[in-house]
Amino acid sequence: MAADEKFLQNLQFFRDYSASCDKSNNPLSVLKNVTITLRDEGCRQALPTSFLDDSTNLAKSLINDIRKVHQTDPQLKDKFAEVVEHLEVVAEVYRCLRNCCARCKRNQLYIGSNVAFLKSTKEFLAQLLHFHRTIPALVAFTLPSQNITLKLQCLYSVVQCLGNLVTDCPENHEKVWLMFGTLFAEILKLPDNTLTDFICMVLMNCKSDNERRKQLTSTEGWKILEEVLRTVCHEDIEWGVFYLEDLMKRQELFSVAYKELQDSERMVLLDFIHAEVSSSLDRGDRPVDARDTQSGYQQLPSNDAQAEGHLLPTDEAQLAYHCLPSESLRILAMEFKDNAHLILGTSRRPGEEVSEPKLVLRVLDILCTATAADGDYISIQDDIDLLKCCLHLLHTMFLLGQQDDNNPFSSRKLSDVTTLEPESSHPMYGLKRDLIRLIGNMVHRNKRNQDQVRELGGIPLILDHTNIDGRNPFILQWAIFTIRNLCEDNRDNQAVIANMNLQGVANSAELLRDFGVEAVVENGKIVVKSSKTR
Numbered sequence: 189m190a191a192d193e194k195f196l197q198n199l200q201f202f203r204d205y206s207a208s209c210d211k212s213n214n215p216l217s218v219l220k221n222v223t224i225t226l227r228d229e230g231c232r233q234a235l236p237t238s239f240l241d242d243s244t245n246l247a248k249s250l251i252n253d254i255r256k257v258h259q260t261d262p263q264l265k266d267k268f269a270e271v272v273e274h275l276e277v278v279a280e281v282y283r284c285l286r287n288c289c290a291r292c293k294r295n296q297l298y299i300g301s302n303v304a305f306l307k308s309t310k311e312f313l314a315q316l317l318h319f320h321r322t323i324p325a326l327v328a329f330t331l332p333s334q335n336i337t338l339k340l341q342c343l344y345s346v347v348q349c350l351g352n353l354v355t356d357c358p359e360n361h362e363k364v365w366l367m368f369g370t371l372f373a374e375i376l377k378l379p380d381n382t383l384t385d386f387i388c389m390v391l392m393n394c395k396s397d398n399e400r401r402k403q404l405t406s407t408e409g410w411k412i413l414e415e416v417l418r419t420v421c422h423e424d425i426e427w428g429v430f431y432l433e434d435l436m437k438r439q440e441l442f443s444v445a446y447k448e449l450q451d452s453e454r455m456v457l458l459d460f461i462h463a464e465v466s467s468s469l470d471r472g473d474r475p476v477d478a479r480d481t482q483s484g485y486q487q488l489p490s491n492d493a494q495a496e497g498h499l500l501p502t503d504e505a506q507l508a509y510h511c512l513p514s515e516s517l518r519i520l521a522m523e524f525k526d527n528a529h530l531i532l533g534t535s536r537r538p539g540e541e542v543s544e545p546k547l548v549l550r551v552l553d554i555l556c557t558a559t560a561a562d563g564d565y566i567s568i569q570d571d572i573d574l575l576k577c578c579l580h581l582l583h584t585m586f587l588l589g590q591q592d593d594n595n596p597f598s599s600r601k602l603s604d605v606t607t608l609e610p611e612s613s614h615p616m617y618g619l620k621r622d623l624i625r626l627i628g629n630m631v632h633r634n635k636r637n638q639d640q641v642r643e644l645g646g647i648p649l650i651l652d653h654t655n656i657d658g659r660n661p662f663i664l665q666w667a668i669f670t671i672r673n674l675c676e677d678n679r680d681n682q683a684v685i686a687n688m689n690l691q692g693v694a695n696s697a698e699l700l701r702d703f704g705v706e707a708v709v710e711n712g713k714i715v716v717k718s719s720k721t722r
Contacts, residue, residue, distance in 0.1 A: 215246075219280040226287035233292060240288065244305040247281045249275045251312045256466060258315070264323060270331065275338055278312065282345035289352035296353055300360035306367050309346060309492050313371045316342055320378065340380060347375075347386040354393045361394040369408040376415035388416060388427035392434060410448060417449075417456045432460055442516045446523070451547060458550040461520075465557050489564055514567050517558055521568055524551045525577045531619065532584060552622050559629035569630050575637055578630075579646050582623045586652060621660040628670030638678045647674060647684050 225231050254274050257267045264271055288295045303672060316339060319326050330337050336344075350368065354360045372387050391412065414516070420428040436442055446454060474493065527548050559568055568574065627646070631637040655669045675682045 194198065200701055211419055215268060216277055216280055219277065219284055223280065223284045223287055225285060229291060232288055232290065232295065235288060235292075235295065237298055240285075240295060243281055243288075244302055247278055247285075248305060248308040248314075250278050250281075251308050251315070254278075254315060255311065258318075262322070264326065268325070271326070272331075272338060274592060275342055276331070279338070279342045279345045282342075282349045286345060286349040286352050288354075289349065291428050297359060300353055300357065300363060306363065309350075310367055310371065313343070313346060313368070313375070314542075317371070317374055319578060323451060340383065343375065343378075343380075343383055344386060347383065349389060351386065351393060354390060356393075364390070365394050369406065373408045373411035373415065376412060376419070381419065381425055384416070384419050384423075385425050385427045387412075388425065388431040391426060392430050413445060413449070414453055417453050417460075420460060421456045431465065432457070435466070436461060437499060437513055443519050444495075444677075446519065455550065458547065458554065462550065462554050462557060465554060477516040481558075483556065517555070518567055518571075520551050520554060521571055521574050524548060525574060528577050528581055531581065531616075549622070552619070552626065556622050556625045556629065559626060567637060569634055569637070571630075572627040572637070575627065575630050575640060577643065578623045578627050579641065579644050579649065582653075583645075583649055585620060586649065616659065618660055619655060620657070621663040621666055624650060624663060624670050625666045628673050631670065632673045633676065635678065638674050638676075638681055641674055641691075642678075642681050647671070647681060648688075650674070651685075652686075 205497070226235070254271055257271055258264065261267045285299060289299065320339065327339055328337060329339070331341075334341070350364055354364050368390075374389070376384055376387055416425075416428050416431055419425055420432060435445060446457070449457065451526050530545050530548055555568065555574075627641065631641055641650075650667050654671075655662055657663050671685070675685065
């Protein structure tokens with residue numbers, strides 16, 4: 189009861205302060221007590237709406253004062269201390285409001301309906317960005333006993349407040365996105381991972397299909413996606429990962445987003461997808477369909493002064509986002525088929541950057557990894573056109589590689605790898621290996637695909653690649669693996685190999701000697717012996 193009485197006293201003090209707007213009385217200590225008390229759900233539910241009015245009015249008043257001071261003193265030479273004091277109070281007001289909204293639909297709706305407050309909040313964020321660009325002293329200012337700058341404290345508290353305002357409250361989704369989308373894109377440019385995480389949290393909790401579509405089909409949405417991609421590529425941003433995973437989960441948006449991104453951003457997204465598919469296979473997760481899973485988030489007010497009210501995904505939501513949906517993978521398969529011709533037109537000049545074919549090769553790597561999951565991505569395994577594309581590409585490269593040793597598709601001796609430029613930098617590095625790898629995965633226990641490869645003359649083609657190639661490491665092993673999968677429970681394919689005539693040892697003697705062995709034919713059989721000369 190004593191705690192409740194103290195809470196009521198704090199509220200009364202705060203109301204008296206707010207009504208009088210007496211700037212000589214700093215309500216910071218009272219506000220901090222109220223913020224802590226509002227961690228209790230019962231206090232949030234019983235909170236009078238007059239307190240919400242007082243809080244939003246105080247924030248608007250102080251933000252207006254900051255604006256006026258900045259107009260008269262652009263560099264804050266004479267009013268620096270006053271602005272700092274106001275910023276402290278404003279940051280605490282937003283922390284208080286943040287806690288008011290946690291798991292309290294009534295408070296969310298009440299604050300969300302205050303358009304004047306939302307506009308003032310937008311003005312405040314814009315003012316902070318302006319300070320960041322024009323007043324270095326304020327940007328770097330840190331309060332005693334604090335480990336982050338005052339500017340970041342303000343940004344954190346406002347963005348977290350907006351996050352709690354939209355969580356499980358679809359009535360506020362459109363308001364927040366339309367009001368703050370452009371500012372979010374600007375704030376994401378600030379080099380602060382925590383802030384990026386918080387903004388992604390807000391965006392993820394505006395999670396209705398309509399709002400997500402607006403986010404990813406608007407100018408602001410593209411800018412946000414670009415910044416999130418740039419950051420997630422280099423930093424561990426939890427909510428940034430959820431944001432990108434949500435994009436991949438929504439196949440209609442993923443298709444649009446992939447086509448609109450620049451090559452460099454596509455590569456980042458593909459790297460992210462490859463990492464997600466690889467890790468999901470390691471965990472044994474199954475691919476999901478966006479229609480089969482509803483993701484949810486819960487608000488968990490924490491005792492941490494900065495992370496209080498931070499939103500965390502439920503266990504079901506975390507599971508749902510761990511796999512790439514089959515439809516999104518089909519989009520990538522289509523991209524590969526449509527752009528595979530770029531590979532054949534690739535020629536390498538010294539110092540020349542080849543970007544587009546690199547994207548095609550990365551997509552190929554993703555398809556190889558995804559199809560390694562036994563039966564998980566059956567729609568890809570059933571894509572006959574993809575199988576034909578791989579065989580055609582492999583056959584064309586094989587023919588081109590026979591023309592001369594300087595052809596980008598020719599095999600490379602292991603002895604050349606150490607003396608010439610690193611083969612891994614070559615645009616065709618690993619290409620033939622990965623084509624065989626994908627073919628091998630697609631024919632695994634799939635009779636129709638096994639027969640298709642045979643009918644297209646693919647078995648001799650695969651056998652032609654059972655050699656050692658410095659430009660395609662482990663191609664020999666993958667070719668053997670593919671032949672094994674082609675012959676498994678398929679007598680027709682077995683007969684093709686059995687009826688082949690032994691002509692001798694393939695022209696790979698120099699490659700074998702690099703390993704200290706040689707192959708000869710003795711009594712109709714191939715025998716591998718130690719090389720006499722190393």
